[in-house]
Amino acid sequence: MNYNWDWSVLFCFVEDPVSSCTQPFFYWIVSGFxxxxxxxxxxxxxxxxxxSVIGVxxxxxNPYLRGFATVYVTIFRNIPLLVQMFLWFFVFPELLxxxxxxxxxxxxxxxxxxxAVVCLGTYTASRVGEQVRAGIEAITQGQRYAAMAMGLRxxxxxxxxxxxxxYRIIIPPLTSDFLGVFKNSSLALTIGVLELTAQTRQIEEYTFQGFEAxxxxxxLYIVVTAIVMAVMRVVEGRVVIPGMISLGAK
Amino acid sequence: MFENFDFEIIVTSIPFLIEGMGLTLLLTVLAIVGGLALGTVLALCRLAPYRWLSLFAGSYVNFFRSMPLILVIFWFYFLVPFIVGRPVGGFYSVLVAFIMFEAAYYCEIMRAGIQSVRQGQVHAGQALGLTYRQNMRYIVLPQAFRAMIPILLTQAIILFQDTSLVYVVGLRDFLVAADIVANRDNRLMEMFLTVALVYFVMCLAGQLGIRKIQKKFATG
Incomplete structure (x- = not known):
């Protein structure tokens, strides 16, 4: 393996024709992030x-509402996210x-x-919906009946x-869904959003120093994931319901 | 809105699409086999009584689980030819990426499966004088596999969907084949709707199949 590591490409703040800094790559990464x-x-x-709406x-x-939500989840979970991205970007405007x-x-x-936002949002909604449903179903029926008996609509x-x-018992799977949307945001590069992964690919094309980028x-991905997980662990500890075990992340 | 819908382009491009689907399925199957093998090893490492081994497997899993698959594909797309020392073609680089990535997920499924086998079984095996390897091979793993079959199959469907991401390096899978036709004849709507429909039917069929298997295991 004879790869010439050159970390300086990551710290290009201004163009410098002498060194390998042909573009301000540092800001590319910042903007991508x-x-x-x-x-x-x-x-x-x-x-x-x-x-949340889908999960409820x-x-x-009502069988129609329930059927609608089931169809929604089935459709959005059984088409690859990338194909959904193309459908939203290329096909959806034609149908309007x-x-x-x-x-x-x-x-x-x-x-x-x-x-990209709508595509990722609607796709992840189908996953969040399943978590919310699982959370509601994990609550004993007695709570629902008690509420109804008290005259709540x-x-x-x-x-x-x-x-x-x-919500309090589905925090772990919701965290993993949030991290999922964070990672899946890289798919936005296929329709031309210059996010983090796209920028590193572009730096590779400009400098052939892809591994640094x-x-x-x-x-960056690992740090954000670690921070989110640490924060959510604290949150989970704060809101935990004594005697109830939160649902495991899938 | 559908007045210009051209069914003919779909029919004429079927052979080309089938070729693409062939690559998609091949990649899926090889990635499942490789990912399962590596994932099982990782899971055993994670549960092994040696601290450094379980630490390594744990870090591996956390590392790959916090990375987007596209970035992993880019990494290996450039890394594999470097390590091998010569161009190996996109397919093998991407295959390695998928195996390494999926192994992290399979490892977690395996670990949960292995841990779901009751401790009494392990102790009984030990009492019979089985070694650690024999105990794993004949007592724990067969039961663990049985318990995790539905989850493993669900993961296989996710993997099948994820293989569409080879788009980013231009490997000619099902989606890319459709994309080529779509852009050549400017028939984006027809081709992408077809792709979505085919993926949907295949994944749904898989899902229903899994539900059937699940029922069988639950009653059996």
């Missing part, structure tokens, strides 16, 4: 809210009326970014009894 975080965070907002719908009595399709393709700000039963308990990205 920023996009990765933005995509993941925005997608998680969709995933968490939509996923899977446990209600002319004007709307044009707006999605070119009119709206940051079309690639928002497409169905919405109130979920709002005040079932969901708060459910990949190492930097790997470290």
């Amino acid at each position: 920023g996009w990765t975080i933005s995509v993941a965070a925005a997608a998680w907002v969709i995933a968490f809210s939509l996923g 719908l899977r446990t209600v009595e 009326p002319d004007e709307a399709g044009k707006w999605v393709k070119r009119g709206m700000p940051l079309p690639e970014f928002w497409t 169905p919405v109130q039963v979920y709002r005040y009894i079932l969901l708060p308990v459910s 990949f190492t930097a990205a790997t470290l």
Whole structure:
């Protein structure tokens, strides 16, 4: 293995024609990291809210609502995420009326970014939905009946009894879903979002010093994962319900 | 919206797509076999009584589980030819990436499976005078495998879906084959909807099959 490691490419702040610094690669990585975080965070907002709705719908009595949620989960879990990304980016605008399709393709700000966010959000929502459902189903039926006996309406039963308990016991699998969306945000590179992985690939193309860039990205991913896991462990400890075992992460 | 939908392009490109699906399935099967083998070794290391061995396996798993698969593919796509010393072609590099990546996930499934075997069984094996290897080989692993078959199969479906990521290095799998036709004839909608439908039907069939197996094991 005769690879000439040259870590200086990672610390190029300004262009320098003499050395290997042909571009400010340091800022490329910083900006890529920023996009990765933005995509993941925005997608998680969709995933968490939509996923909660889907999860609740899977446990209600109305067969149509339950069927809708089941179909949603089945579709989004059985198509590869990359194919979903292409469907949102290339096919979805064609299915809309002319004007709307044009707006999605070119009119709206940051079309690639928002497409990636919607794609990752709706996909992860199907996973979050399954966790929320598992959480609700893990609660003894007695709680639901007790709430109903106290005269709470169905919405109130979920709002005040079932969901708060459910969220507290599904923190570990939710954490792993969040880390999933964080890692899956790298798929956004296929439709042209210059997030962390895309930037390292680009640095490889400019300098042929790919391993340095990949190492930097790997470290960033590992550090964020470690931080999220540490924080969530503390959170889990704080909100744990005595006597209830939280559901294991898948 | 569907008035221009061209079914003919789908029909004429079927042989080309089947070729791509061949590569997808080949990659899936080889990655499962390799990942299972490496994953089993890792799981045994993780549960081994030697601290450094279990520490190594634990770090391996955590390392690969915190990396996006695309980055792993990029790593090995450039790393494997370097280590081998000559170009090996994209397929083998990507295969190594998938095996290394999947092994981390299979290791965790295995570990859970092995730990689900009741301690009494292990002790009974020891009481019979079996060595550690014999105990694992004849008592623990057969029971562990039985318990984890549904989860292993679910992971296989996830892997089958994940192989579509070879797109990033341009290996001609099912998705890339469709992508080539789509861009050549400007038929993105037809091709990508077909791809989605085929993946959906295959994965759903797999899922239903797993549910059947699960029921059989639950009653048996």
